[in-house]
Amino acid sequence: MTSLVTARHVSKRFGSVRAVDDVSFEIEKGKIVGLIGPNGAGKTTLLKAVLGLTDCEGELSVLGLDPFRQRKELMQNICFIADVAVLPRWIRVNQLLDFVGRTHPNFSRARADKLLAETKVRPRAKVRELSKGMVTQLHLAIIMSIDAKLLVLDEPTLGLDIIFRKEFYANLLNDYFDEERTILVTTHQVEEIERLLTDVMFINDGRILLDATMDSLSERYVQLLASGEKAAAARKLGPIAENELFGKSVLLFEGRGRDELTPFGELHTPSVADLFVAKVKGARA
Amino acid sequence: MIAHQLTLIRREAWEHPAIWVTPMVTAVVVALLTLTGQVSVSAFGEAIDLAIVGAQNVDEGHRKAVLTGVLLVVTSVFAVGAWIVMVFYSLDALYAERKDKSILFWRSLPITDAETVLSKLLTALIVVPLVTLVVTFATHLVVMLLTSIWIKVQGGSAMHLLWAPAPLADVWASCLVFALAMPLWLAPLVGWFLFVSAFTKRSPFLTGFLPLIVLPLLEKMLVGTNLFAEAIFARSVQPPLFDFGELEDLEAQVQSMGAAGNISLFEQIDLLRFLASPSLWAGLVVCGLFAAAAIYVRRYRDESY
Numbered sequence: 380m381t382s383l384v385t386a387r388h389v390s391k392r393f394g395s396v397r398a399v400d401d402v403s404f405e406i407e408k409g410k411i412v413g414l415i416g417p418n419g420a421g422k423t424t425l426l427k428a429v430l431g432l433t434d435c436e437g438e439l440s441v442l443g444l445d446p447f448r449q450r451k452e453l454m455q456n457i458c459f460i461a462d463v464a465v466l467p468r469w470i471r472v473n474q475l476l477d478f479v480g481r482t483h484p485n486f487s488r489a490r491a492d493k494l495l496a497e498t499k500v501r502p503r504a505k506v507r508e509l510s511k512g513m514v515t516q517l518h519l520a521i522i523m524s525i526d527a528k529l530l531v532l533d534e535p536t537l538g539l540d541i542i543f544r545k546e547f548y549a550n551l552l553n554d555y556f557d558e559e560r561t562i563l564v565t566t567h568q569v570e571e572i573e574r575l576l577t578d579v580m581f582i583n584d585g586r587i588l589l590d591a592t593m594d595s596l597s598e599r600y601v602q603l604l605a606s607g608e609k610a611a612a613a614r615k616l617g618p619i620a621e622n623e624l625f626g627k628s629v630l631l632f633e634g635r636g637r638d639e640l641t642p643f644g645e646l647h648t649p650s651v652a653d654l655f656v657a658k659v660k661g662a663r664a
Numbered sequence: 665m666i667a668h669q670l671t672l673i674r675r676e677a678w679e680h681p682a683i684w685v686t687p688m689v690t691a692v693v694v695a696l697l698t699l700t701g702q703v704s705v706s707a708f709g710e711a712i713d714l715a716i717v718g719a720q721n722v723d724e725g726h727r728k729a730v731l732t733g734v735l736l737v738v739t740s741v742f743a744v745g746a747w748i749v750m751v752f753y754s755l756d757a758l759y760a761e762r763k764d765k766s767i768l769f770w771r772s773l774p775i776t777d778a779e780t781v782l783s784k785l786l787t788a789l790i791v792v793p794l795v796t797l798v799v800t801f802a803t804h805l806v807v808m809l810l811t812s813i814w815i816k817v818q819g820g821s822a823m824h825l826l827w828a829p830a831p832l833a834d835v836w837a838s839c840l841v842f843a844l845a846m847p848l849w850l851a852p853l854v855g856w857f858l859f860v861s862a863f864t865k866r867s868p869f870l871t872g873f874l875p876l877i878v879l880p881l882l883e884k885m886l887v888g889t890n891l892f893a894e895a896i897f898a899r900s901v902q903p904p905l906f907d908f909g910e911l912e913d914l915e916a917q918v919q920s921m922g923a924a925g926n927i928s929l930f931e932q933i934d935l936l937r938f939l940a941s942p943s944l945w946a947g948l949v950v951c952g953l954f955a956a957a958a959i960y961v962r963r964y965r966d967e968s969y
Contacts, residue, residue: 467766
């Protein structure tokens, strides 16, 4: 079985609000999946369901387990970083490593010590004495020292400056990720992780708008930069989105061949951010 | 399982230094009070000489009784301190982790909610009393040591007056039983406080104590009975641990035994009666129910992060 996460018709209601609305998807081993959506789209709720922090309707299986009912087993093979600083502030770094070492069967203390030696985080320091960036480094070092099958990151770099953000993803990719591991990540800063992702999922109003591999995106979506009459002609081919840039029209096409569009102007592969905006606007229209 | 519990309990000691700082501070205060007391009475030179002579001449039974009383007073200060720590600790134990969001980190580790809540219950009911007990014993020795020096300076015999008659084994054995039994007796209140700390959105202290005051008042006004008030009162001061009724009678009992010349605190403890008391077991069941409710809340309440 290569499918780590299987969701079939998963829904989660808060009163009359459907935070997650009949969602189905699969995540396979060895992928880095970006879950992209605006605030309140249901990203965090979906992640919480995957992590067994909240119950949901429908069928959800993570590593072959029911995440809500088999949390302890699940947590031996899943790690997560939430979008808020959750490390206890009163604890000392070495106490924290001690604690995780004694409670997590898949944690390597040696590896954590090695990773932290490369940072400014001192073992005797209390978490409250560390800067925001250092707390994230510490959390990342702990997580990267756990031999987990699935890593879930919910806005892991929120509030960090650009240097820490770059470093965070570089470390993750170079020192952690391999074909045995799988990462599910949400973020607002799509541009920063775009090139790491193997797969992308768009979510809006609790529904999945797009679920595709990054490779297939460049085949399925093309951005055309055209002006004047050529733009007007291209518009007849039914772009899914259009906007203006320096007096030219930027048209986004889905499922149109590049050969078909070449005569109208310059072709690009749209960025995930452009695609996301188009999809969300399209869904609202 | 046990290794996990020890790790979890050690974490509680890291997070709540009050568990050991409170008895340590109490010890320092008791030692300072002993010293100031000795220094200030030293002004009454002649009276002290007379007192020491008098003390040397009364029989050992009386000296034992007085020493038992002194050690008990010291112990009771620590017992009150331990109870305050237990209350504040259990009100904070499952609340602080929600307030600072660290619950999300703890819950990202392969530890069940039952294990976590159990570790907090064990910390309140066993670790707090035992840590306090060890410091209490040390303080007994410190007070006696300070007193020996003082007696020596005043020209008396510390061995004769203090160390020979001091009923340390008897008092310590009694304290140990008390430190193990009393928390079991208070367990339903601790369970309630733990549940409040898992459940309440704000101000665990108020949420914990208001019902203890309001419910008896309501009962009195609406039904006219005092069952609730009596139950809470009995829980606080009347453990069925001693032959005689209430804790407050302990001093009087010790005095009268001292007069009879054969004093033993330990003999006053009726462990069988305690263990056979239905109230004890009913209280433990209530504690268990509150703990289960706390586990349930920690496990199932979806607090959005």
